[in-house]
Amino acid sequence: SHCSLQVLLKSDAPTGDVLLDETLRHIKATESAETVQTWIELLTGETWNPFKLQYQLRNVRERLAKALVEKGILTTEKQNFLLFDMTTHPVSNTSEKQRLVKKLQESVLERWVNDPQRMERRTLALLVLAHASDVLENVFASLADDKYDVAMNRTKDLLDMDPEVEAAKAKGTEMIWAVLAAFNK
Numbered sequence: 551s552h553c554s555l556q557v558l559l560k561s562d563a564p565t566g567d568v569l570l571d572e573t574l575r576h577i578k579a580t581e582s583a584e585t586v587q588t589w590i591e592l593l594t595g596e597t598w599n600p601f602k603l604q605y606q607l608r609n610v611r612e613r614l615a616k617a618l619v620e621k622g623i624l625t626t627e628k629q630n631f632l633l634f635d636m637t638t639h640p641v642s643n644t645s646e647k648q649r650l651v652k653k654l655q656e657s658v659l660e661r662w663v664n665d666p667q668r669m670e671r672r673t674l675a676l677l678v679l680a681h682a683s684d685v686l687e688n689v690f691a692s693l694a695d696d697k698y699d700v701a702m703n704r705t706k707d708l709l710d711m712d713p714e715v716e717a718a719k720a721k722g723t724e725m726i727w728a729v730l731a732a733f734n735k
Contacts, residue, residue: 555717555728556583569613576605586728587735615639623647654680654689658701666708667720675726681709682733709734 591597618624625642690701717727
């Protein structure tokens, strides 16, 4: 099946990003190659496998949020719920969010190439992640109805492609397709 794609480490050269470098160390330390699905569960802290807990990224969501707060993208707020306080991280830099939304809208409307091989990797990755996070409809929500339909249909066609076939065609996008396969299962 698509989800049995395994992650093999090509290079453990530091990336300069703390979480990415920590991830590389975990991947390097595993005795046997793990699947993309397993790594997603491990790195998001959503696995309950007691034998794999040493490969988890600790407090990954909080650390990602903190990094985005430091970059001025998010802010930190305490929200009071009935019995407890909860820390939330609303977007503070709306212009950065708008820039990303506009980039994705343009990529499927004005700059649509109808061929994932020719699509910019970062854009392909963003579309896959937006789909996996259930925010794709929000990304296109500000479009006029006709354009919204075009954007959703084009994106659906892209996301309905066979990840294994696409991964085999394009060197360098294998991980993007493997992540899509893992979320589609």
